[in-house]
Amino acid sequence: MIAIIDYGVGNLFSLRSSLAMIGAQALVTGEADALRRADRLILPGVGAFGDARAKLAQAGLDGVILEQAERGKPLLGICLGMQMLFDRSLEYGEHAGLALIPGEVVPMAPKLAQGLKVPHIGWNALHVVRPDHPLMRYTRAGECVYFVHSFCAVGCEESLVATCEYGMDVTAAVARGNVMGCQFHPEKSGEAGLRILRAFCAL
Amino acid sequence: MITKRIIPCLDVKDGRVVKGVNFAGLSDVSDPVALGRYYSESGADELVFYDITASSEGRRLFTDVLRRVASQIFIPLTVGGGINGLDDFERVLASGADKVSVNSGAIQNPALIGEAARRYGDQCVVLSVDAKRVGGRYHVFARGGREDTGMDALTWIRRGTDMGAGEIVLNSIDTDGVRRGFDLEMLAAVCDVTDVPVIASGGAGCIDDFVTLFETLPRVDAGLAASIFHFGEVRIPDLKAALARRGIPMRIL
Numbered sequence: 001m002i003a004i005i006d007y008g009v010g011n012l013f014s015l016r017s018s019l020a021m022i023g024a025q026a027l028v029t030g031e032a033d034a035l036r037r038a039d040r041l042i043l044p045g046v047g048a049f050g051d052a053r054a055k056l057a058q059a060g061l062d063g064v065i066l067e068q069a070e071r072g073k074p075l076l077g078i079c080l081g082m083q084m085l086f087d088r089s090l091e092y093g094e095h096a097g098l099a100l101i102p103g104e105v106v107p108m109a110p111k112l113a114q115g116l117k118v119p120h121i122g123w124n125a126l127h128v129v130r131p132d133h134p135l136m137r138y139t140r141a142g143e144c145v146y147f148v149h150s151f152c153a154v155g156c157e158e159s160l161v162a163t164c165e166y167g168m169d170v171t172a173a174v175a176r177g178n179v180m181g182c183q184f185h186p187e188k189s190g191e192a193g194l195r196i197l198r199a200f201c202a203l
Numbered sequence: 204m205i206t207k208r209i210i211p212c213l214d215v216k217d218g219r220v221v222k223g224v225n226f227a228g229l230s231d232v233s234d235p236v237a238l239g240r241y242y243s244e245s246g247a248d249e250l251v252f253y254d255i256t257a258s259s260e261g262r263r264l265f266t267d268v269l270r271r272v273a274s275q276i277f278i279p280l281t282v283g284g285g286i287n288g289l290d291d292f293e294r295v296l297a298s299g300a301d302k303v304s305v306n307s308g309a310i311q312n313p314a315l316i317g318e319a320a321r322r323y324g325d326q327c328v329v330l331s332v333d334a335k336r337v338g339g340r341y342h343v344f345a346r347g348g349r350e351d352t353g354m355d356a357l358t359w360i361r362r363g364t365d366m367g368a369g370e371i372v373l374n375s376i377d378t379d380g381v382r383r384g385f386d387l388e389m390l391a392a393v394c395d396v397t398d399v400p401v402i403a404s405g406g407a408g409c410i411d412d413f414v415t416l417f418e419t420l421p422r423v424d425a426g427l428a429a430s431i432f433h434f435g436e437v438r439i440p441d442l443k444a445a446l447a448r449r450g451i452p453m454r455i456l
Contacts, residue, residue, distance in 0.1 A: 018277050046324060122400070124204070187277055190243065
């Protein structure tokens with residue numbers, strides 16, 4: 001059973017449907033005990049970092065996520081959910097993350113060449129830097145996935161699994177032991193995305 | 204590099220796709236789920252479902268259809284038509300839409316753009332603009348292009364972007380249906396006034412029209428069309444292969 005962590009942020013319809021499509025049992029839940037019982041956790045998220053981080057804390061779920069991650073349970077953060085795995089974010093102020101993966105989240109705009117728009121929105125090709133990582137086991141070279149974000153993770157070189165090129169190398173997927181994250185939306189990335197979810201379910 | 208997007212648009216009335224014909228191998232060409240899957244498997248980068256029903260029963264059927272599409276098709280889905288308030292945003296987002304396109308509803312109540320952007324994020328709010336040349340300017344038309352609002356389209360687009368619209372769909376009434384190419388002049392003017400992604404709509408008749416669009420206006424992010432895809436005149440895999448051969452970044456399945 002996969003627990004999709006529900007803390008009042010984002011639209012979970014597609015994520016739930018995509019897991020159903022690949023035959024995975026998934027439960028959308030905000031109950032700490034359900035997270036403890038699940039074999040895997042997915043931390044979704046859209047919107048602003050500070051707001052989402054506060055809601056996660058209000059829901060009393062950050063402790064159980066940390067506890068379960070430390071016990072070795074596979075955890076996948078998606079989009080803002082990935083960003084929250086890092087030490088901190090500089091999105092409109094400074095906010096502490098869950099500090100499960102070293103690195104920080106910074107605005108993309110000052111780093112981009114002229115003419116590149118923010119948000120980075122659309123399909124971009126994955127450059128897999130760790131092809132041996134199990135999360136990428138079904139991913140083909142150069143496959144495109146769907147991104148929507150204005151902030152990106154930096155300083156996480158040791159955890160990098162995949163990047164994409166947008167005037168610079170953008171962190172696309174990271175992993176540190178059982179804790180993984182993808183900046184793109186696998187649930188919106190067609191077959192390529194479903195295969196990444198399948199790889200997570202097969203860990 | 205981010206790829207240019209190819210987006211088919213499907214008009215839905217009372218839960219059925221209208222104008223969907225001419226597909227070999229599709230048993231029911233008016234079934235939104237079958238058609239959506241066909242396009243997704245053909246390499247469409249996104250789908251737009253436009254609700255053209257007026258009745259509340261039609262609305263309910265549309266939402267049911269959207270739910271079924273979103274349960275089975277995992278590419279971004281944009282929904283437009285009849286979006287007049289935050290409750291309409293809520294209704295379609297809860298049924299699986301990723302983005303919501305506003306047009307006449309935002310003209311009547313411009314504050315809707317900002318309210319929706321604050322609640323759901325800029326990336327969720329698409330401002331769709333039907334524009335036409337009137338006396339040397341571009342005017343915004345409402346009600347499916349039937350009513351001249353007198354508003355300047357470039358001013359409206361700048362204002363919409365400032366209020367939080369995350370993407371612009373520009374539909375040129377002057378080129379729509381003519382099938383002799385996108386309105387490059389109008390699109391260039393729009394790209395000059397906004398930094399958010401611009402989706403070109405209206406006028407595509409053949410593959411070359413998309414090549415010309417992306418080669419002439421590299422700032423345009425996506426091309427949207429309906430009938431040329433529905434009638435099978437342009438097949439999306441052929442279109443994307445042709446664009447890729449010209450060096451335009453494309454997602455190829």
